[in-house]
Amino acid sequence: MDTEAKHTERDRSSAPEAGGEGEGSRFARSADPSGRRSSRPSGGLGKRLSGLSWRTAGLLGVACTVLVLLFSHFVLQPFQIPSRSMEPTLQVGDRVLVNKLAYRFGSQPERGDVVVFDGTGSFVQEGVKENPVSTLTRGALAALGLAEPAETDFVKRVVGVGGDRVVCCDKGGRVEVNGVPVDERYLHPDDVPSEVPFDIVVPEGTLWVMGDHRSNSRDSRDHLGEPGGGMVPVDKVIGRADWIGWPVGRWTSLEPAGAFSRVPDPGRMPGGAHG
Template identity: 75%
Template sequence: MDTEAQHTERDRSSTPADGVEEEGSRSARRYGGRRRSPMSLRTAGVIGGACAVFVLLLSHFVVQPFQIPSSSMEPTLQVGDRVLVNKLAYRFGAEPRRGDVIVFDGTGSFVPEGVTENPVSSVVREGLAALGLAEPAETDFVKRVVGVGGDRVVCCDKGGRVEVNGVPVDERYLHPDGGPSEVAFDIVVPEATLWVMGDHRSNSRDSRDHLGQPGGGMVPVDMVVGRADWIGWPVGRWSGIEPTGAFSGVPDAPPGGAHG
């Protein structure tokens, strides 16, 4: 009896009191005897860097967020909106059309040549702007195309409307504060350039403000960054920027440009 009792005590001592080691053994067998280790800081850094490079490349070549800094495009675009600019829209032979909302570099047309920014702050701002976290450069603008190469654009007709190639345009996208333009003009758009205006005409510095300057307020087509196609932020304004049919009745300009 004593011998049997001793064997029983030894058996009990070989079994863990709380079962922790036994459970650990089963877990080790379940995962092949190896325990998973947390991701190292180096691995996390590499993954984060790769994601950042991907986002920057995507922003540079395909779609770029662009923060709206002013009310010049209201009601279509509000201050603080982040629009997504389609950089492929005009890459394969297509050109901006009347009614498109575009982002362009205004250097040489809206902004004098030679305007520079501190190199360090420029790099930081460009990186943040590429993610839509900072306002664009002082040379970047968002406006609507009203006239393309060869068009004659006149304001205003007897009804107070803008005319393109002799056809009045019903611009329903305009801000109700003011009309199509308080500034009278009659211009012919040179080839490979654009005449652009904001939707909030009484609060927009656009082609009209540069009529007497070199270039006459025309934006070269090759300075266009892309077409604003979507509003990506804030969440409550998620939507596409719908094309307008305002220019559907405007005929193409005759060879050599439209004339009165």
């Protein structure tokens, strides 16, 4: 019957030709309009190449992430500003770039530096434990500037270093460091230098730090009666905030505050050494 003939003819054309490539061959044949046969890569090879590309892209992504995390851990880390305590210098949502090499080669924090530090033991009670998985995840995201920092990390301005006598306030309502009044033009315009009076001497190896938005900042003043007296150990400083990297409209470097340029070293205070 005609039906059987058609089936037979189709079966013959689909069988492997002598000396040709079969079903599992590297190339599959197809006819073009002119009657000639052409060869093209089989679907299996395309899938293998596609799989290789995805694997390669995945490995490159992992490698890049590891390199970025290492760079962030040792050299330069984005730090997301979570509060208004440093306004107007830093605003909520800013990403500052923290230079972790600033104090690695013998240099010490200076008056006027904006620093990021671990407040464990000074601003935060020791022994507070968090879920290790969530801590690790948040730490990785924070290292990339994609999440708020840990609750133990703070950003403040250094007002006094080891040996300094810091007093507030003088007759003009200003903070004095080693007997010299400081003109703190970086303060929030609605603030006074401090509504809390204090007269302290900063122990060696520690820092007295304050926010630029004094009425909205929990800083060294708030921990005067606690162990450590509100002082931040220098070895707890993570790095110096040198640049605002985000948002784009706020790109700028954070220059050292000139307000402390006239402040003498502790041993050369006006009227002699402090008591």
